Amino acid sequence: MALDDTLPLNSLGFAKSPADTRVVVAMSGGVDSSVVAAMLAEEGYDVVGVTLQLYDHGAALAKKGACCAGQDIHDARRVAEAMGFPHYVLDYENMFREAVIDEFADAYLAGATPVPCIRCNERVKFKDLLATARDLDADCMATGHYIQRKVGPNGPELHSAADPNRDQSYFLFSTTPEQLEYLRFPLGHLASKAETRALAAKYGLSVADKPDSQDICFVPNGNYASVIEKLRPGAADPGQIVDMDGNVLGEHRGVIHYTIGQRRGLGIGGLVDPLYVVKLDPETRHVVVGPKEALATRTVPVREINWLGDGPFEGQPERQVLVRIRSTRPPRPAVIRPLSATEAEVELMDPEEGVSPGQACVFYEDGTSRILGGGWIWRGAA
Template sequence: MTQTAPRRTDGAPDIPPLRNSLGLPKRPEDTRVLVAMSGGVDSSVVAAMLKREGYDVVGITLQLYDHGATLARKGACCAGRDIHDARRVADEMGFPHYVLDYENRFRESVIDEFADAYLAGATPVPCIRCNERVKFRDLLETARDLEADCMATGHYIQRVDGPARAELHRAADPERDQSYFLFSTKQEQLDYLRFPLGHLKSKAETRALAREFGLEVADKPDSQDICFVPNGSYAAVIEKLRPGAAEPGEIVHLDGRVLGTHEGVIHYTIGQRRGLGIGGGEPLYVVKLDADSHRVVVGPREALATARVPVREVNWLGDGDFRDAPEGGWEVGVKVRSTRPPKPARVRPTGPDSAEVELLAPEEGVAPGQACVFYAPEGSRVLGGGWITR
């Protein structure tokens, strides 16, 4: 039953209905929340917190990758151990929990593109695609099918009710902020999603809550690797997914000199210095990966500096139409890597979902396939972003 205030009898407007802690006009016990549970401490705390507040919690864990192959590997998400841990939390807190086999969807939507992008000389970010195409698309539809009023996750990011619509903001803890990986969240998804941990100041607070709830995952280590990339060995995964696709070629200096050979562009990334195997001399860095000619192009560090960055598949979460940019473009801060702070830039639309980003100070190591995320020049609001192209 929806919680509402009594109607006014003096001719004044009705008092708006009271809202619960998730911002919905219902009592917690009348509010169904689907919680995406990875088996880690973050999502476990979200589920336990909402159950303790009286919400109708349903836990869902996605099997994204062959958990039999990853069972003994530390630092992997979505493995057999994680499914077990999520189920145990649900049993301890007393809410239903289900495991959905999303292996085929994950392979088609994330893994295949990851492999093809690497072979094309790009540096993809599969965790963003997983959020975009699996968790916030397919799983969100499952939540609606289960008649959930919203879906909650353990991501460190904040959803704020703005004057016009729901807004995406960086997490209160800059060390845990995951906004870079969630820039492609669509507005209609943001309206439905909730992020109960985004306001916490540190991971220590999350673990303290886990201990308060008596959860055995309170001290469980954070996942470090991409779930289908054992020990961070991207090249080994690509060679397994696309046998024989990586072709040898030349390592070439920007000035045209051939300095050596390589066994495939998948073994290199933009900005790489170590492991080039081309001997001494001046410090050289990978500045370009030419997959068509199978060339790895190297040069001095200053050759890495980039001031203009073309982006595609732009997702705009700011006010107004993205294409109606003011003269000179949108003034924003941008991240071209997840570990870097936002830097001043201008974004000039070049199409319905494409743009050119002008960095006011050149950045090094800008790589095709990475995300370029837009932030408000002041404050914490996330304005969207796009994918860096050549």
Template sequence: MTSATTAPAPAQTPVLNSLGFAKPPSQTRVVVAMSGGVDSSVVAAQLAREGYDVVGVTLQLYDHGAALAKKGACCAGQDIHDARRVAERMGFPHYVLDYENKFRESVIDEFADAYLAGATPVPCIRCNERVKFRDLLQTAKELDADCMATGHYIQRKDGAARAELHMAADMNRDQSYFLFSTTQEQLDFLRFPLGHLESKAETRALAAEFELAVADKPDSQDICFVPNGDYAAVIEKLRPGAADPGEIVDMNGTVLGTHRGVIHYTIGQRRGLGIGGLGDPLYVVRLDPDSRQVIVGPKTALATNIVPIGEVNWLGDGPFEQEIACDVRIRSTRPPRPAILRPLGGRKAEVELLDAEEGVSPGQACVFYESGGSRVLGGGWITVRRRPAS
């Protein structure tokens, strides 16, 4: 008598939870970076509701009683209290970590020095790069977390090889400009549960559904450690004597007036120069902190096609060996626009804008996107004086 052979059962595709892990949510530990605002609070509450092993962590980034802080800014006193209340309501542990020294050394000091050098820095990018996605992410790993989630509006998608970074579904909330320096290793560990939402109204609706006290809390404005958007006042406090007066000159070196400190001016500025009545409108086209000069010129002098980039961070298929067509964003408030990206070796590149831009400023970021698409290819920092448009 012969025995029938049984065919092997087909391999089963593992079922992934909403964060992409092949195990139940209750066995998946996720550290949520909680700023105390509605976005990160909703992320933590939603994951807790889904049954994940949530650990909330809030960073105290500066002394909330000091002059540098402002009411309503993230990562200060009231916001720490708000994050704790969300954790208590949803029943997960919450910790506050004192990162004040790291934040000052990694973000605030560079912010002040960049302004003194005539640049226009973006400290929120450095905070993500050097504090939240480096130090806090390492803390999450030390807590045996499977991943770290944040309330940023950006999408992480599974690519053919590794995770990809994409713009948010809601372009009005998209924060990809501020996250270009995320490394591939960090991206593999990060999750952004809000990136697919179509509007901020959906986030607030979820907060109301979870009965969170922060459901109607206003969004934070400006840079968290800059009271009322007064950058110069903060820099003068950090670097006494930084606001020494100097000359306002035209592009030929003719003195047109005096100013009250280079730190009070930005490239592209027209108002508040104190040199009216000289004919056509004049704009700040360059800052020279060494000579303490503010150089002004016509609006046409602001236009440029060529943008030099340093400290390039490549994501996805980079670094590239040859030039590619892509879209770039040179300010957080401007949409991506067509350009040619030319890698120059190392961490340098050059961007040629197909249409000239005005007010391109050293210290700002330039973020690269796939041409006509949403994927973030990387980005870098605008470095030296622009070449004028041809």
């Protein structure tokens, strides 16, 4: 149905009644996306629930705290039945493996520290699932992410969630302007997760008390190394632990067992000062260790930049922003210097420790909640 300029905008921003507005809700089986679906159904929208099966649900049936498999698909289906809207399960296992899991394994083998949840949003949920939503003639797609979409003078903008403890902007920086036109995030304005659970209880949802997902969905108990060994046999070949001058200090059981900044579990005792992993060299199978100050990084090379600010990224003057270089760390003051349409040098005002290739560097507008985009850290930072 065409938009009617005489009608006020509904809660999803369309000038037509909720009943005439179709919205596909990406349902993981968790409480957040379930509340979004129930909320929109109660408001009278034409809701279609879609759940992606991303990996072997048979192996995941007993695994709690994941998403997109086994019990979670069952939970999403139960919510749809209770609220009276259709629900579909799409088998994306092959796509997920090719677009997310394989790169995760290869990045780890190359000595990087990947963030597969970002790639999943970028390459599966906000690409292929969004295309499916369009095929279903939906006006938009809604998710349970804690982030805000606000309409600014130049179109939709991405903003941090109202609750900083739930904010998922680090994992969604690669959302493109075109995707942002189509996406909606109905939970981003809530002050706390308690509000979400209260809504779940209000709607009588069976998932109201379901625990939040913790681990990467395809990595049981956070054991990355065991997953990579299965995907890439021989990946855990042992090697040498060396200092920054190349002196051998000990043996290790495989580069994939170590991360930049790690101190514990190195197995090299008898030293006066603690040593930290400062570099991983997969080609020589060296784990390079050094003092804590060797971890300090001021200049961070960033590529594959997705720019959400105003105007094209290339040609932008250098600007002061806030950047987040790990999901668990708060944004810090920095200067961005664009080098091309997709590359930049980021200078941190205060050195950060443990900056690792493979992590994301997300840009925030200083003084506001707006996300200006971000990119991927590569090479050795300095």
